[in-house]
Structure formats: C-alpha cells, structure tokens
Amino acid sequence: MRVFLTGATGFIGSRIVPELLAAGHQVLGLTRSEAGARSLIAAGAEPHRGDLEDLDSLRDGAAKSDAVIHTAFDHNFSNFVANCEKDKRVIEALGGALAGSDRLLIITSGVGMGSAEHGQPAREDVFNTDHPNPRILSEFTGAAIAEKGVKVSVVRLPQVHDTVKQGLITPLIAQTRAKGVSAYLGEGRNRWSAAHVLDVAKLYRLALDKQEAGVRYNAVAEEGIPVREIAEVIGAGLNVPVVSLSQDEAADHFGWLAMFAGLDLPASSEWTRAHLSWQPTGPGLIADLKQMDYSQAAAA
C-alpha cells in the first residue's frame, strides 16, 4: 500500500517510516523542508513537499495514496488552541480527499479523551465529549468526516518515549532545569500512561493493516506511572531537589504545563492489545528516563 504519512519527519512519524517499509508498504512522507526531504529519501521514503497551512498540498498527498496516517502537529503550546483548530482544518482537508473511497485515514489524539470516570483508566470505547483539552477537536472532526463517508480510525497516545524524548516530560525537564527544582503537585499520586516510541510505531502499522474504520486504539504500554516517580527520576538526573507544590504554586513553576501537571491520566489498552494482537515490549518510561543523558536532554 502507498501510505501518505504526515509528520513523517517527527519523533513518532520518523519511526513509523521504517515500520511501514519493513512491512512492504511505500511511504509518501509530508515534509516542509529540504532537510526533511533529504532525511526521508535516506530512510527509503518518497518526500511530499507541503505544509499544514497549505491544505491543497495535503489533499494532493492524500489523493496520491491508498491510505493516510496523520501524525503532524504544530507543538507550539503557546498557541495550543489555534493549533488544535489547525488540526481540524487539516483533518477536514484529508477527509475531503478520501470521502466516498475505501481508503483509510488514521488520525492522532490523546488517551485523555477516553477518560470518563474519576480515577478509572481511559478506555477505547469511551469518548468524553466534555474533556477540557482543546485537542478534543481532532476527534470531533474525525467523527464529523466519518459521517460524510470517510473511513477514519483514531490512535490515542500517552507519553511516548525513548531515551531522548518523552512527550510532555521533555518540556517538563526543560522547566525543571530552568527552575532548579523538580516538582509535582500535592502528593504526586496522579498518573500518566506511557509507551515506547517503537511500540507506538508498530501500533500505527497494525492499525493500517487492519483497515478498520470507526475504532479508537489506545497505544498504552504502561497504564499509569505516578507523577511523583517521574519527578524523582528527573530530579536525580538533573541533580536538583524534588519538591511538592500546591495548586496555587503550579502556574508559576510549570508555566503552560500547569494545565497538565495535576491531571490523573491512567489509560488501559486491553481492547487494543487483543484487537490488534499488539504486544508492547518496552523499555518502560522510568527506565528510559534513567538512561537519558541529562547533559543533553531538553537543554533550555
């Protein structure tokens, strides 16, 4: 299958490329730069020049392909709401190119969208339409284009990690370095789920091969790691004290991360594992954080 992959040069997308190629697929990878095009060619993919702001370039990539995996996102969190709206336009454009065909569009979301009951792990069969994260717009848009005849499935992600990058933990490390203390809120018992980036890449490939629409997958290897444990390993890595903060102190310490710092985000992948025969093999988040080179990591 020829797969149009947005975000092909990103942390996760660049790991999806070899996973797809090894399974016998061809990859048309979106890139907005010459350097990105060169790296895609070196990886064995075909570059497709375009931009999330240039919707025609996205329609064109989708039109040339048998399926689309959408992982690109503008991660400038100071513009998070606007960037979620941009993702809506992108999903609509990709959907517009695929409507009425049997070509699958896989979009990306976060595991939090499946959390409904307090303290219970998020699940694939739950869509919490009241979730306060503006990223919920991606899933609303996926549902809207499905109504118009697009085959859509959703991959929901936790903190995706290796020994270099770890989702929200990467900016958290930068913030810890800037503040000189590693912090958690209250007792730090709120949990974040996680998965290794290679396991996540494999899951996208299995979802593609399954060709099923109308389903959500939780790419979760570890159901919930207490944030206090994460703060402790970062504190040890950066050699700074580890402290508990009150809610009132959160905004000053965490900056834009304050909206995530206290969230309890456990998530289950029981259904995904069974449905896709997906067996994550790790390593785990804490192991990767222990192995990280903190002299390089998230240097501000």
Ligand SMILES: NC(=O)c1ccc[n+]([C@@H]2O[C@H](COP(=O)([O-])OP(=O)(O)OC[C@H]3O[C@@H](n4cnc5c(N)ncnc54)[C@H](OP(=O)(O)O)[C@@H]3O)[C@@H](O)[C@H]2O)c1
């Ligand atoms: N990493 C995580 O733990 C995590 C957790 C939850 C959800 N997610 C979601 O998973 C997806 C992939 O995340 P990631 O960690 O791989 O992100 P990333 O490393 O920041 O990569 C983002 C990708 O989007 C591309 N991109 C950004 N702005 C673009 C634009 N204007 N035009 C074209 N391409 C553009 C980037 O291209 P350049 O190479 O040109 O910059 C890059 O390929 C995103 O939707 C993200 O929100 C990730």
